[in-house]
Amino acid sequence: xxxxxxxxxxxxxxxxxxxxxxxxxxxxxxxxxxxxxxxxxxxxxxxxxxxxxxxxxxxxxxxxxxxxxxxxxxxxxxxxxxxxxxxxxxxxxxxxxxxxxxxxxxxxxxxxxxxxxxxxxxxxxxxxxxxxxxxxxxxxxxxxxxxxxxxxxxxxxxxxxxxxxxxxxxxxxxxxxxxxxxxxxxxxxxxxxxxxxxxxxxxxxxxxxxx
Amino acid sequence: xxxxxxxxxxxxxxxxxxxxxxxxxxxxxxxxxxxxxxxxxxxxxxxxxxxxxxxxxxxxxxxxxxxxxxxxxxxxxxxxxxxxxxxxxxxxxxxxxxxxxxxxxxxxxxxxxxxxxxxxxxxxxxxxxxxxxxxxxxxxxxxxxxxxxxxxxxxxxxxxxxxxxxxxxxxxxxxxxxxxxxxxxxxxxxxxxxxxxxxxxxxxxxxxxxx
Amino acid sequence: xxxxxxxxxxxxxxxxxxxxxxxxxxxxxxxxxxxxxxxxxxxxxxxxxxxxxxxxxxxxxxxxxxxxxxxxxxxxxxxxxxxxxxxxxxxxxxxxxxxxxxxxxxxxxxxxxxxxxxxxxxxxxxxxxxxxxxxxxxxxxxxxxxxxxxxxxxxxxxxxxxxxxxxxxxxxxxxxxxxxxxxxxxxxxxxxxxxxxxxxxxxxxxxxxxxxxxxxxxxxxxxxxxxxxxxxxxxxxxxxxxxxxxxxxxxxxxxxxxxxxxxxxxxxxxxxxxxxxxxxxxxxxxx
Numbered sequence: 001x002x003x004x005x006x007x008x009x010x011x012x013x014x015x016x017x018x019x020x021x022x023x024x025x026x027x028x029x030x031x032x033x034x035x036x037x038x039x040x041x042x043x044x045x046x047x048x049x050x051x052x053x054x055x056x057x058x059x060x061x062x063x064x065x066x067x068x069x070x071x072x073x074x075x076x077x078x079x080x081x082x083x084x085x086x087x088x089x090x091x092x093x094x095x096x097x098x099x100x101x102x103x104x105x106x107x108x109x110x111x112x113x114x115x116x117x118x119x120x121x122x123x124x125x126x127x128x129x130x131x132x133x134x135x136x137x138x139x140x141x142x143x144x145x146x147x148x149x150x151x152x153x154x155x156x157x158x159x160x161x162x163x164x165x166x167x168x169x170x171x172x173x174x175x176x177x178x179x180x181x182x183x184x185x186x187x188x189x190x191x192x193x194x195x196x197x198x199x200x201x202x203x204x205x206x207x208x209x210x211x
Numbered sequence: 212x213x214x215x216x217x218x219x220x221x222x223x224x225x226x227x228x229x230x231x232x233x234x235x236x237x238x239x240x241x242x243x244x245x246x247x248x249x250x251x252x253x254x255x256x257x258x259x260x261x262x263x264x265x266x267x268x269x270x271x272x273x274x275x276x277x278x279x280x281x282x283x284x285x286x287x288x289x290x291x292x293x294x295x296x297x298x299x300x301x302x303x304x305x306x307x308x309x310x311x312x313x314x315x316x317x318x319x320x321x322x323x324x325x326x327x328x329x330x331x332x333x334x335x336x337x338x339x340x341x342x343x344x345x346x347x348x349x350x351x352x353x354x355x356x357x358x359x360x361x362x363x364x365x366x367x368x369x370x371x372x373x374x375x376x377x378x379x380x381x382x383x384x385x386x387x388x389x390x391x392x393x394x395x396x397x398x399x400x401x402x403x404x405x406x407x408x409x410x411x412x413x414x415x416x417x418x419x420x421x422x
Numbered sequence: 423x424x425x426x427x428x429x430x431x432x433x434x435x436x437x438x439x440x441x442x443x444x445x446x447x448x449x450x451x452x453x454x455x456x457x458x459x460x461x462x463x464x465x466x467x468x469x470x471x472x473x474x475x476x477x478x479x480x481x482x483x484x485x486x487x488x489x490x491x492x493x494x495x496x497x498x499x500x501x502x503x504x505x506x507x508x509x510x511x512x513x514x515x516x517x518x519x520x521x522x523x524x525x526x527x528x529x530x531x532x533x534x535x536x537x538x539x540x541x542x543x544x545x546x547x548x549x550x551x552x553x554x555x556x557x558x559x560x561x562x563x564x565x566x567x568x569x570x571x572x573x574x575x576x577x578x579x580x581x582x583x584x585x586x587x588x589x590x591x592x593x594x595x596x597x598x599x600x601x602x603x604x605x606x607x608x609x610x611x612x613x614x615x616x617x618x619x620x621x622x623x624x625x626x627x628x629x630x631x632x633x634x635x636x637x638x639x640x641x642x643x644x645x646x647x648x649x650x651x652x653x654x655x656x657x658x659x660x661x662x663x664x665x666x667x668x669x670x671x672x673x674x675x676x677x678x679x680x681x682x683x684x685x686x687x688x689x690x691x692x693x694x695x696x697x698x699x700x701x702x703x704x705x706x707x708x709x
Contacts, residue, residue, distance in 0.1 A: 041316065045308045045597045057319060082248055097591040104249045105253055125580050145528065199575045256593055305596060327612075336620065339613060342640050342644045343640075353620065378686065396608070396609065410614055
């Protein structure tokens with residue numbers, strides 16, 4: 001009565017080693033090719049990056065971290081030279097079109113995400129590099145009032161979130177950046193952001209010279 | 212300074228015929244492989260099916276309908292035996308997960324099976340225990356109006372049917388439960404439903420305990 | 423030695439916010455004034471009035487304006503000539519006021535800070551002062567300018583990173599939901615709970631003394647109505663399944679009587695001891 005689809009054994013979906021293939025060629029190793037196809041399908045259809053822990057759920061037999069990683073590496077190689085690539089970001093793995101494809105894809109979809117004003121970008125930079133920070137901290141660095149709208153814009157985009165409050169009078173909220181921001185920038189960790197040393201190298205030089 | 216990526220000529224993205232390859236093997240025909248990769252990337256990233264007219268925009272040189280179709284057919288073949296397939300739908304072409312993948316993909320997003328609202332369940336219970344009943348009877352017992360939608364839901368499910376009308380003004384329709392409901396509840400006869408006395412006793416007990 | 427560096431970064435100061443990206447590109451007009459592209463920054467304070475407004479409005483605040491002045495006049499951020507900087511700053515504030523641009527309090531506060539620093543620098547420094555007194559009055563301002571400068575550059579760098587949706591697309595292939603339409607499941611337990619809920623709400627249990635047998639009568643009532651659905655008269659005896667045993671026959675009989683009582687069926691006997699016929703009331707009303 002239910003419309004549930006029974007899971008087909010993977011062997012029925014994807015070409016399996018032939019029956020008459022000598023058993024020893026398979027050895028003890030699991031035949032992971034059907035699983036590789038399932039992982040590929042999962043990554044192609046997922047709306048968010050998938051972590052290795054999530055990918056493990058796709059296997060009928062328990063696999064360890066390393067086995068999944070091997071399959072992901074194989075997939076990465078399989079997709080070389082294509083318009084789409086498998087990449088690793090903060091929240092896991094996902095497929096993306098190569099940036100070189102963008103000029104072509106833009107022809108189909110002229111809509112672009114919003115470009116942010118300098119006020120928004122500076123606020124984002126301060127949160128990213130000084131997190132966790134309060135609105136007061138941001139205002140101190142920028143030298144002007146920071147409108148609630150700016151913070152809302154960043155929160156709505158999922159790039160910034162409140163992670164707590166500072167234990168000072170007024171209990172100001174503390175802002176930090178999210179993994180979503182890293183995902184959207186195709187980064188794995190905050191350390192992959194341009195380093196402040198790089199950005200500030202010249203400034204420090206100035207100070208050194210002045211002293 | 213800018214994050215704009217210059218469109219790379221497709222030849223730099225994808226393996227192009229070697230320079231020393233004899234020219235005549237290329238013949239008059241355009242080398243469409245780079246375009247095939249662009250089309251693939253476009254179809255994999257598009258949120259809607261793409262029509263051939265749209266896909267034409269991806270080519271730097273004017274192509275006719277047939278040439279695009281040939282590439283789409285090639286792609287369809289390329290993707291055979293994978294977890295995702297290229298399909299033709301009413302308004303164009305799109306990739307989709309093969310139905311056989313569904314059980315695996317469901318493991319990542321375990322959808323909770325939908326539930327009927329309390330209104331639907333109560334209506335069903337009243338019809339089961341008091342059949343045949345009119346909508347008016349149900350409303351009297353529930354103490355609130357019963358929307359036509361609720362009865363339609365139960366009829367569409369094949370659990371409830373109209374078995375006649377009552378000979379009172381307005382000739383209201385009489386609802387009764389079907390054999391299908393018994394099958395779906397794994398019962399042989401309505402008598403196997405928990406008796407109302409039992410249920411009532413349970414409630415009084417509850418009240419007694421609560422008091 | 424700082425001058426060259428400062429100059430190279432100037433253009434983004436004068437751009438409307440939304441054009442920050444383009445501002446980085448060479449030869450993109452900085453602005454359009456009366457339709458004419460403005461490709462170079464005005465060299466001094468004489469700026470066509472429209473452009474001036476544009477320039478003034480895009481400062482992110484007093485720190486931003488100060489940085490602009492420092493660069494424009496090739497001043498050294500680490501050895502700021504306070505008199506000169508304060509004069510420049512005040513003249514901008516005046517222009518802003520003249521153009522009735524909304525002047526945030528922050529600008530006026532900064533003016534006060536600048537004047538304060540300037541005045542402290544006029545005072546002769548104590549030869550042997552404590553650390554605090556001996557500190558350059560400009561130190562705090564310098565620190566803030568440098569920190570802001572760094573975040574300004576960081577913002578630019580962040581904006582230059584390829585961004586999903588803007589510089590690359592994410593792959594997402596459709597999973598058709600129609601592949602398996604899930605219908606809600608209902609269990610006997612659900613029905614029991616639903617009834618329990620009804621009882622709790624309406625206290626029906628006070629009035630209903632429904633016995634198990636009555637449920638089978640109800641079921642039989644529905645069954646008979648189904649048999650009569652054609653609308654034709656059906657012979658009374660045909661409603662009884664003789665092989666189902668005596669209890670069932672009794673239940674059927676009670677069901678027929680209940681149906682008649684509830685005006686759901688019509689029972690007819692045209693002559694004494696003749697055949698009894700039954701049909702639904704719906705058939706009756708249809709006539």
